Amino acid sequence: MDRAETPRVVAFDGVGLGYPGGTEVLHDVTFSLDSGSFHFLTGPSGAGKTSLLRLMYLAVRPTRGTLTLFGQDITRTSRRRLPDLRRRIGVVFQDFRLIRHLSAFDNVALPLRIAGAPDADVRRNVCELLQWVGLEAQSGMAPATLSGGQQQLVAVARAVIARPRLLLADEPTGNVDERVARRLMYLFEELNRLGTTVLVATHDEGLVRRYRHPRLALKDGALAALPAVRTAETVTVPPRADGTPLRPQPVPG
Amino acid sequence: MPRRPSELALYRDPMERFLPWLVGFLVYIAVLASAAVFIVHGVTGKWEDGLDGRFTVQVPAADGIPGAGESRLQDLIDLIEKTPGVRRATVIPEDAVMDLLRPWLVEGVAADDLPLPRLIDVEVADPATVLPILSARLADAMPEAAIDDHGAWRASVRRLGGAIEVIAVAVVIGIIIVTAGAVVVTTLSAVSIHREEIDILHTIGARHGYVARQFAGRAFGSGLASGLIGYACAAVSLVALYHLAARLPGETMFGGSLPGLAWVILSAIPLTVAALMLVTTVATVLRWLARRY
Ligand SMILES: Nc1ncnc2c1ncn2[C@@H]1O[C@H](COP(=O)(O)OP(=O)(O)OP(=O)(O)O)[C@@H](O)[C@H]1O
Numbered sequence A: 001m002d003r004a005e006t007p008r009v010v011a012f013d014g015v016g017l018g019y020p021g022g023t024e025v026l027h028d029v030t031f032s033l034d035s036g037s038f039h040f041l042t043g044p045s046g047a048g049k050t051s052l053l054r055l056m057y058l059a060v061r062p063t064r065g066t067l068t069l070f071g072q073d074i075t076r077t078s079r080r081r082l083p084d085l086r087r088r089i090g091v092v093f094q095d096f097r098l099i100r101h102l103s104a105f106d107n108v109a110l111p112l113r114i115a116g117a118p119d120a121d122v123r124r125n126v127c128e129l130l131q132w133v134g135l136e137a138q139s140g141m142a143p144a145t146l147s148g149g150q151q152q153l154v155a156v157a158r159a160v161i162a163r164p165r166l167l168l169a170d171e172p173t174g175n176v177d178e179r180v181a182r183r184l185m186y187l188f189e190e191l192n193r194l195g196t197t198v199l200v201a202t203h204d205e206g207l208v209r210r211y212r213h214p215r216l217a218l219k220d221g222a223l224a225a226l227p228a229v230r231t232a233e234t235v236t237v238p239p240r241a242d243g244t245p246l247r248p249q250p251v252p253g
Numbered sequence B: 001m002p003r004r005p006s007e008l009a010l011y012r013d014p015m016e017r018f019l020p021w022l023v024g025f026l027v028y029i030a031v032l033a034s035a036a037v038f039i040v041h042g043v044t045g046k047w048e049d050g051l052d053g054r055f056t057v058q059v060p061a062a063d064g065i066p067g068a069g070e071s072r073l074q075d076l077i078d079l080i081e082k083t084p085g086v087r088r089a090t091v092i093p094e095d096a097v098m099d100l101l102r103p104w105l106v107e108g109v110a111a112d113d114l115p116l117p118r119l120i121d122v123e124v125a126d127p128a129t130v131l132p133i134l135s136a137r138l139a140d141a142m143p144e145a146a147i148d149d150h151g152a153w154r155a156s157v158r159r160l161g162g163a164i165e166v167i168a169v170a171v172v173i174g175i176i177i178v179t180a181g182a183v184v185v186t187t188l189s190a191v192s193i194h195r196e197e198i199d200i201l202h203t204i205g206a207r208h209g210y211v212a213r214q215f216a217g218r219a220f221g222s223g224l225a226s227g228l229i230g231y232a233c234a235a236v237s238l239v240a241l242y243h244l245a246a247r248l249p250g251e252t253m254f255g256g257s258l259p260g261l262a263w264v265i266l267s268a269i270p271l272t273v274a275a276l277m278l279v280t281t282v283a284t285v286l287r288w289l290a291r292r293y
């Protein structure tokens, strides 16, 4: 079965999450993300945004309820199948999580190398994307020698390089100026137009208002308002199987 | 194009830096211990070959009648030489017997003063068939003559050789266990140092094999490098020992050098150790990953 045709990329059904030895941080979360949709995830600090994303990128498993990703019930999926699912998901971590001793280039190259892409392709795609986010001059620099904003750009580039089916971005614009934030949002929307389902967790109300995508509002570990169902108005283009990244056009203007 | 970097900076771990020294040293010891087995095998084999088909007939001194003793001895030699299968029988001169005994004698004692037995050196083609016939004939002709086929001496040589081999094998087994243990400890320390990077690789969709491979290549490479250095040092030591032994007078433990085949077998040690490190590392990483994820 071709997963690209699965209408629901993510489906939470009565999901609860408790960390070992702690109280439950997410309660009875039920929602779904259609293929090709774009949502914001908002909520005060400690509401559980990162925890919700961690469930989706398979870092933790629900302690209650069912979570379905790409049509597969992940509580029943064997562990051997999980790497394949993870490769369809791009994640921008709130704390970047770049590998310290690797250059910006090698950090961005990671997903392609893990997927076994040939070196020449890796080089071409990574250079192109670094250039696009304006980091070609920093390509050989270690994360510690980059500014916070530059590190965030590297983290975003790494999340999108393999053209994921699902993009989860945790505060992706938290450390960059207005202009770069707009550039990143353009990148996400471009990816979304090509078929990627996008979920952006953010505190930035301005961002949510400006882009008018439906929002999932978390409060104290529960969804405060159900999102309006929104189908993608653009044609869904499944990503190419060889993992080639998108080639975004420069921002007009 | 720049070389693809290691995603885990393994060379920075203190344990990773220490391990090659330990492995090099252990390979050195393992090669020497195995070489000892070959040497002991060669030496005891040579001794046994030298004794094979030879034995001594001891004739007690005839009381007070020197002439009678000599003719008795000649009769005995005739008897022995006529036995089928005997190649040669010679009387060991009294002086030679004296020489053998001299270290245990007080200065100035002459052969005539002692009731020395006469010794006949006998060489036969096939001891297994000749020996019983000869013993029977000797028992008839001269019951007091005794045959010494050096059985006790051979048995002790064999026991000594066996003991050395057992010790060498124990040393090699010990080295395998210590190496595997050191590799497990080093690998566990490495994975816990790199927990964060492994976590990132894992989240991006790396399979366990991908992570394990990063450790495997290094383990095999550094194992092989330090193993070959240990092997080279052991070879230099052995050659040096031969040269020193060659200067000793007479036959020594080190007589002769290791056969070429032995060197080939010994060179398998560093390869085996590198393979052992590879397998142990991969197994340790996979086990750790399976528990964690
Ligand atoms: N690894 C963990 N172990 C135990 N509790 C955790 C862990 N991670 C998060 N929590 C708890 O879960 C709750 C939600 O945290 P989470 O990081 O999901 O919030 P958030 O909405 O992302 O906050 P912020 O906006 O500050 O990033 C918090 O109360 C936190 O203490």
Ligand SMILES: [Mg+2]
Pocket: A049, A050, A051, A094, A170
């Ligand atoms: Mg968070």
